[in-house]
Amino acid sequence: MVRTILAVMSCLVFISGVEAQPLNLVPMPAKVQMGSGQLLIGPTFSVSIVGRHEPRLDRVVEIFLGQLGRQIGMPPIDMQVADSTNATLLIQAAGGTKDVQELGEDESYRLEISTSGARLNAPTTLGIMRGLQTILQLVQTTSAGFAVTAVSIEDSPRFPWRGLMIDVGRHFIPLDVLRRNLDGMAAVKLNVFHWHLSENQGFRIESKKFPKLQSMGSDGLYYTQDEVRGVIAYARERGIRVVPEFDMPGHATAWFVGYPELASGSGPYQIERRWGVFDPAMDPTREETYKFLDAFIGEMAGLFPDQFFHIGGDEVNGKEWDANPKIQSFMRAHSLKDHNDLQAYFNQRVQKIVAKHGKTMLGWDEILRPDLPKSIVIQSWRGPDSLAQAAKQGYRGLLSSGYYVDLMWSAERHYAADPLSGAAASLTPEEQKRILGGEACMWAEYVSPENIDSRIWPRTAAIAERLWSPQDVRDVNSMYQRLSVASNWLDGFGLTHNSSYAPMLRRIAGTNDIAALKVLGDVLEPVKDYTREETAPVPATSASPLNRVVDAIRPESATARQFADAVEQLLGSAAKPGSEARVRNLLSVWRDNQVELGSQFEKSLLLREVAPISQNLSALGAAGLAALDYLDRGQPAPPAWVAQQLALVEQAEKPQAQLLIMVAPSVRKLIQASAGQAAPSLSPAK
C-alpha cells in the first residue's frame, strides 16, 4: 500500500555543492555520516507513507508538516493523499505502535538524505516520530532557500525512560503552558511527562468520586478530567507517555482540606501556603484510608492509561504519627519500630492497591525497602549511588538527582550528571539495564506561567541529550553551540523562555527603556541550590509575587560564559587577535552601566534591590580594565592595589538580592594575572 501526503511545501529539489553547515542537532544522534550537498525544501514538499500503515501515522505526519510549516513560514494547507511517485520524503514503518505507549518500545530510526530525496525507516511509528524531529532540526536557512543537509543517520536512545517532571501542585500551570512544553519535549526526544499533580499547596485534578479534593484543595485551580484526557492525547500524538504522581502519605495537606479524616492529625486543614516539609500525613493505620485510596487510585488508573503510577512517598517527617496515640499503639501492635517502618507498611498496602488496578508503582528513593516487590521503580533524588544500590537489589530506577532544573545549575553541570556514573558505572550489564533513564524535575516554588519555560528551557535539552545520546557524546562546547541554536528554535513552539525576559524587565523598570537593566541582568544568575530559601529576608509563600529581578533573569548567563572564554583565551598562550578588544569592550560597558541605570533606581521599588549589584558590576568593570592596563604595560600591578581589588571581587561574589554576578570570577583572573603571577604581557597578543 502506498499513500502520499502532499503538502504545500513540496518538491525536495536537487542541488549540490553548497556550503556545509554544522549539524545543530539536540540530542546528537548515535551515528551520523555527512553526505555532500543538500536537499532544498521548496515551495511545496511531499511526504509519502510507504508499506504498512497505521492510521496514527497520518496524524504524525500531519503534525510534522504543521510544525515544518510554522518553522519555515508556510501555511498548512494542500495536504492530501496522492501517489508516491513524486514524493521525495518516503516514510516506512515496519510495525505500528502499542495501543498504550510502553516503556521500552523501539524508538530507533534510520534517516537517509541525499540530494535526490530522503528516506526515513523505523521499526515502529515511535521511531518515525523521533526521525521526523531530526528532520525538523536539520532544516536550515541557506543561500538557496530552506534545505536539509545530505546525511545518513542511524539513531536510537541510550535509555528508554527520558522524562520531564512538572510540579503543578506548588504553582498551578495552565494547559497551554503544558502543551507547549510537551512540544518542546517531543522536539528533543523526551518520552515521559511526569505530572506531579498533588502537593501540600494544591490538589490539581478533578476527582468525580471525591470532588472535595479539587473543590476545597485547589483554590479553583485544577484540571478537569476532560482536560487531562486532552493532555494525554496530545502527548500520545508526540510519542510521550504521561505518568501521574499523587504524592502520599506526606506532601498531601491539600487532600485533607476536604477530607480531614484521611489525615493523622485532628484537623481542620488549610491549603498550605508556605514552602517546605510539613507534618500532615495520611493515617496508615485506618482501613478507611485504604478504602479511599482504592477508590481514588481506581478512578485515576482509569483516567491515565500509562502502565506506571507514581505515589511519591518522599519526605514524611512522622510528626503527626508520633503525636497520635492510636497510631502509636498500632505501631506497637504491628512491631513497627519507627515512622520509616510505618511508611513501609503503608507503601506495601498502597502497592497492592496500585497492582490491583493493573499498574506498576513508582516512587521516590524513600519507598525502597526490601519488602516491596521487584516490579516497582525507584526515582532517585539522592543520586546514582542510591540508584546503583537499588539496581543491585533487583529494582529498576530513574535518575533525577543532577536534573533538578529549579536549582539553577548550568546546562554543563546537568549535562555532566549521568545515570551510569558513580557506583552505577561498576554494575553488571544486567544490573545497569535496570537503570531505565532519568527525568528533569521542575519543582515549582518559584515558577509561574510567565517564567516556567525559562527554568525548563533550554537546559532540559542538555539533559535530554544525556539520556538519548551515546555516553561518549560529552563535548561541552559543542553542546553549548547546539543549545544556543536549539533555544531559539524552541521559540517556534510558543515557548517563552526567550520572549518573556524583556517584558518582565520592563515591568520591573516601569519603562520601555531597559537597555541598561538588560546589560546588568545578562551577567546575573539566581543563587543556586536552596540558597534562595536560605537567604530570603521573609519566607516566600505560594502567594508571593514572582516579579523580582531574580524571577526574571535566566538561570544561566551566556554573557558570563562567553566572557570567561574570552578571558581564558586572552590570558592563555594562544590569544587570538581581537580578544583583548572584546574583553575591554564588555568591561567598559559594565563600568559605565551604573551611570545609565542609576537614574532608574529611584523610580522603581522592584529595581532598587539590585542597585548595590549594579555598583559592584561597575567596580568589576573598572577593576578589569585597570588590570588590563597593567598587563598591557607589562609591569606587575602593585600588591596593595591587587589586594584591594581582590577584596572587591570577593565582595561582589556574595549573593545579593538572591542574585550572583557571574563575571566576577573572570575579573579575578584578570587581576591575578596583572599581579604578574602567571600571565605574560599582553602586548604581543593584542
Next chain:
Amino acid sequence: MVRTILAVMSCLVFISGVEAQPLNLVPMPAKVQMGSGQLLIGPTFSVSIVGRHEPRLDRVVEIFLGQLGRQIGMPPIDMQVADSTNATLLIQAAGGTKDVQELGEDESYRLEISTSGARLNAPTTLGIMRGLQTILQLVQTTSAGFAVTAVSIEDSPRFPWRGLMIDVGRHFIPLDVLRRNLDGMAAVKLNVFHWHLSENQGFRIESKKFPKLQSMGSDGLYYTQDEVRGVIAYARERGIRVVPEFDMPGHATAWFVGYPELASGSGPYQIERRWGVFDPAMDPTREETYKFLDAFIGEMAGLFPDQFFHIGGDEVNGKEWDANPKIQSFMRAHSLKDHNDLQAYFNQRVQKIVAKHGKTMLGWDEILRPDLPKSIVIQSWRGPDSLAQAAKQGYRGLLSSGYYVDLMWSAERHYAADPLSGAAASLTPEEQKRILGGEACMWAEYVSPENIDSRIWPRTAAIAERLWSPQDVRDVNSMYQRLSVASNWLDGFGLTHNSSYAPMLRRIAGTNDIAALKVLGDVLEPVKDYTREETAPVPATSASPLNRVVDAIRPESATARQFADAVEQLLGSAAKPGSEARVRNLLSVWRDNQVELGSQFEKSLLLREVAPISQNLSALGAAGLAALDYLDRGQPAPPAWVAQQLALVEQAEKPQAQLLIMVAPSVRKLIQASAGQAAPSLSPAK
C-alpha cells in the same frame, strides 16, 4: 448585599506625595481629573462588590484579578468572598446586563481613586468591565511598588459599535490567537468581534446541516460549533459581542466545493488559492438556494446569539450570472436590468430569511438599495461620504474605510479617520446618531498566526481611541506616546506583535546574530495599500510562504518617526542640545550597517532580496552625514552634489522587495537644508 472578593494582592495602602506620572490610558477617557498622591497595590489587594449583584459580576472581577495578577506578577490565588469593611476597591453596578449583550447597552462608568481607596460605579456590569480595564492601565511601577494614581474619571463611549473584524477565511486563524486578540480588544474597550467566517479561500465553521461546507471547503481548517460557543462565551465575559459574517452571494467559492448546486456556474469548484475578486456567485434565481440559506442561516442564528447577522454582499462581478442563460431569462422575466438589480433581489430575499430567524441584517456598502428595510446596517469600506448618504436615507452605518489595518498605514493615518468626518460632519444630529461607530478590519491575504498580531496591534488601539474617546482627543504625539506604552502592556495578554519579530528575523538570516538585520528592519515598512499585489513578481496565493522580510517587519517604523522628529527639531529654530548628536549617531549606524549585514546575504536566499535596500540605507546614512557636515560648516553644499544626493534619495524611496525605507524623506530634508535653501548653520544649536 455586600460581598468582598479578597485576592492575594491586597490592601490598597495609603501613600502620597510621590512623583506624578503621565496617565498612559488608551483610549483616553471622556473626563479625567488628576488627584494627588497614589494608591499602592501591595502584596494583597481586595475588591468588594457592593449593592445589586449579578453572578456574572463575580466572573468579571475574577478575570480582572487574574489579569492584574499577571500584570504585576502575582499568583492568582486566595480569592475569596469576605466582608467589605476591609476592601479598598468598591464596585457597584446599579443594574445588570442583558442576557445577550445589546448594541447601545450603557458602558459608562465613574472611577474615583484617592490615596485612601478606590470606587468604581456604573449603571451596568458592562460599565464595570470598562472601568476595570482603566484601572489595569493605571497600574504603574513606582518607587514605592505598584500603584494607581489618584484620579477621578467619568467615562463613556462616543460610539456604541467599536469593532475588530478578523478574516479567518483567507488564512485560518487558530482559537488561541483569537482569544488573545479578544483580550487585547477588551483592554482597549472594543466591543464587537466581527468574525469573517467564509471566503473563496475557505469556509471556516462546522455546519451540522451542511457538513460538506467544512469538510470540502476548509482544507480541514475550521472551528467546531463547540469551539465557536467557547469563543462567544469568552467574548461575552469581556463585554464583546460576536457578529458572524457569511459573505454571499460572492466571495463564496468555498461553499460551492461541497455544494456546487448553489452556484451560478456549472462547476465543479475547487477552493480558491489566488487572491482577488472571482466570478463564482450563488444562483439568486433558484428557490433551492433560498431553501439552503434558510436552513443554514437558521442553524447559524441559533449558534450566534447576537442580534446582528452579516451577509457580506461585497464585490460581485456578475460574470457567472451573465454567462448563465437561465439566470439571464430570469432577469428579463423579473425586469432586473443588470447584476446590481439581481443582487438587490437576492439581498431582499436573504434579508427576509435573516429577519425570519430574528436577526438584523448587516452588509457591506453594496447592499444599500432603497428597497431594503431601514433596520439593516451598512458597513462602509467606501468612506464617510457613503456612510452619510446611507444615514440620510435612514440607514444605520459603520465606518471601516480608514480602518483597514492590512493596508499598512500609520497609526496616525488611521487615527485621523473619523466616522463623523466629511459629509457625515454636516448631518443632522438625528442622522449622525445612525452612524453607530466603526470597525478595524484585518483582511488576511498576508497574515499567518505568526504575524497577525503585529498587523492588528498596536495600531488598532489608536482606532479604538477614535471610536471611544471624545472627538477632540486628537493630539498625535500624545497618542503615540501612550501607544508605545500600551503596545508593551498588550504583551501581557500573550499577543505576539512584539515578540514574534526577532524569531522571524532569525529564520530569515539563518543565525542568531540579527543585530544588523534589525537595524535595517527597524527603518523599513511594507508597501502601502494594495501595492504588494501590484508589485509582486509572481502573484501570491493562500499557499504562499509568509516568511519574507516584508512579512516580518512591522507596519510602522518607530525609528523612522523618531528620526523624522529629531531632524525636524534640528532644522527648526528651536533645536535642543544633543539633537545633532542623535541624528548623526543614527546616520552613522545606517552608513556602517551594510558592512555588518553584507556578509550575511550570501548565506540566505530570503535575506538576499533586501541587499539593495541595505545598500540604499547605507548611502542615505552617508548622504545625511555629509549634509550635516555642510550645515556645520555653514556653507551651502555644491549644487551638483545636492542633485546627485537627491537622485539617490529618490532611488531609495522606490519600493523594493515590497518594502519602503521610511527614513529617506528625512534624509532628503537634510540634503535640501545643506543646499542652503532654508536652514541656518547648525553650529549654534549643537
